[in-house]
Every structure is written in structure tokens, then in C-alpha cells.
Amino acid sequence: MEFTSLLNTSLDLNSKPIRVLLNDAPPKQETRESNFMELGFERNELKRVSAENKKLTEMLTNMCENYTQLRNQLLEYTTSSNTAAAAISNKRRKASAAESSAIIINNPSGSGSSSSDGEDSSKKPREEHIIKPKISRVLSRTDPSDHNSLIVKDGYQWRKYGQKVTRDNPSPRAYFKCSFAPTCPVKKKVQKSIEDQSIVVATYEGEHNHPHPSKPPHEPPATSANLLRCLTKPNPQITHQEDQEAKPQQHQFQHFFVEHMASTLTKDPNFKAALAAAISGKFLQQNNNNTTENNC
DNA sequence: CGCGTTTGACCGGCGC
């Protein structure tokens, strides 16, 4: 996917922000000279804000491009390492599958241990030809206020069908099926991490054969107001297959990206002023629209 | 009353 092409990186900062910046009081009756001076001042301010807008736009475009590049690199890296991992023996795999050792594991080849479907791979020598469900593992942080929570909010609806305490981890493991089952074969195992109880490890088996329930039916307008939403949500334009494969990396990158961008932007006083102006400008624009509608 | 969750029982794979 081309991340940058989906975003209108214009922050729309110059939509009537000046009056609000200059004066909070409602506009008064002015003389012609003061109006003229104010117009000139507004024009300068408009130029300045436009320049800032342009600069921010460039910054965002660069960041989006970097994000796309890094994401592609990570995808390549994980794919190659998974291929290598598939060559490891069953025993070795069991040992290395300790959930605490990895942050995010995506396994497109489905080399994980899944024997419950009755297709015993150990009895069939040509196991590389057996189609196994895709297995991916995702870490997610739970609500700190709810210590017993084994809920991973991934947008899909799940039905819990079992819970078990496993040997390697004192916290129980919960078993979920997609609520679209038996039509949808996807299963999910959720268990808290041994090392950090605030982190739950969700292991997904299979692929959803239905649209994402929380996914909007069509792409939202790419305005500045939707910018952060775009960065924190999965891209609605990427295919379902890509969505499944990229989801774990995407979450981590989005989290990092949003945090980094937020900290960078909040340190910039110019950005704060511009943001305030943009928001105020929006309000003013809305008020103007309402007034116009009322007048009509 | 319907639906989702809980939980003990059961099943099958795997190692010894």
C-alpha cells in the first residue's frame, strides 16, 4: 500500500484563524483605516500561517514516507526469519515458542503447533504440502484497572469456548472462536505474559473470511481532522490478506509513530499556536455557516 | 428466554 497517497497532509490551518487569534470579542464597528490596517496584518499572518502549513505538510509527508519504508523493511525481515524458523525441528520450535521472548511474531507459513484439526503432521512426511491455518501472535497491553481482563480489542467479535491453566504460565489461557463461526474458522488464544502481567499475548489461527466489523464501509475523507485517526487505525484501502499479515507490525509502528509525532509536535510552540488557530478557525467557520443558514 | 460465559469432563497427541 502507499500510505502517503491516502492522506491529505494539509492541516488546513489557515481557515479563518486570524480573527480569533487577534481578538476573542465579537467584531465591532471599525473605521475604514483600521479595517485596512487589519486587512494588511491579516494578509501577513495568512502568509506566515500558510508557510507553516506548507512546512508541516512537508514534514508529515516525509514522516509518512519513512513509515512506509520502515514497514516494508520489517515485513521483508519477518518473512525471511519465519522461513528460517520453519526449518527448525518440532522440539526446537516448542522451546523457541516461549511467548515472552518475542514482541510480535507473524507466521504466514503457519509453522506453529496446531494439531487440534485432526491432521497429524507427524504421520505425514510431506507436511509442506498440508495447508495449515495462518498463525500470528500479537501482544497487547490490558487495561491496568482490570487485572483479570483477557480482552484484546481487535475489532472482531469473539465467543469464548474454553479456559485452561497451562503448565508454563500460571495465568489462565482463554480460547475464543470468531462469532461468525462455523462460517469463519478463526480461533484466538489469549494469555497474559509471564514477564509482564499487564501484557496479554493473543495468538490468532486462520484468516477471517468476512469483512472487519469495525471497518468503515468506505474510506473517510482525508482531512486534517482525520489525520491522527488514519495513523491509529488500520488502512481501509489495504486488502484483507495484507491487513492480516501486516497487522502486528502495523500496530507497533503506529503506536511508535503516533507517540513520536505527538511528542515532537507538542514541543513546537508554533505548532500549538497553529493548531489552536485551526481549531478556532473551524469553530468560527461553523458559526459563520450556521449564521448563513439561519439567514437563509 | 436467549445468549454468552464458566468450568469440569473428555479427547487426542506426544514423550518416556
Add this chain to the structure above:
DNA sequence: GCGCCGGTCAAACGCG
């Protein structure tokens, strides 16, 4: 063959 263990089933239960 036996025991351990992970995964699944299904009856009981709770909630809206």
C-alpha cells in the same frame, strides 16, 4: 502402554 498436557465440548450458570 501410560501419564501428561493442550485443546475442545457441553451442561450449568448468570445476565440483560
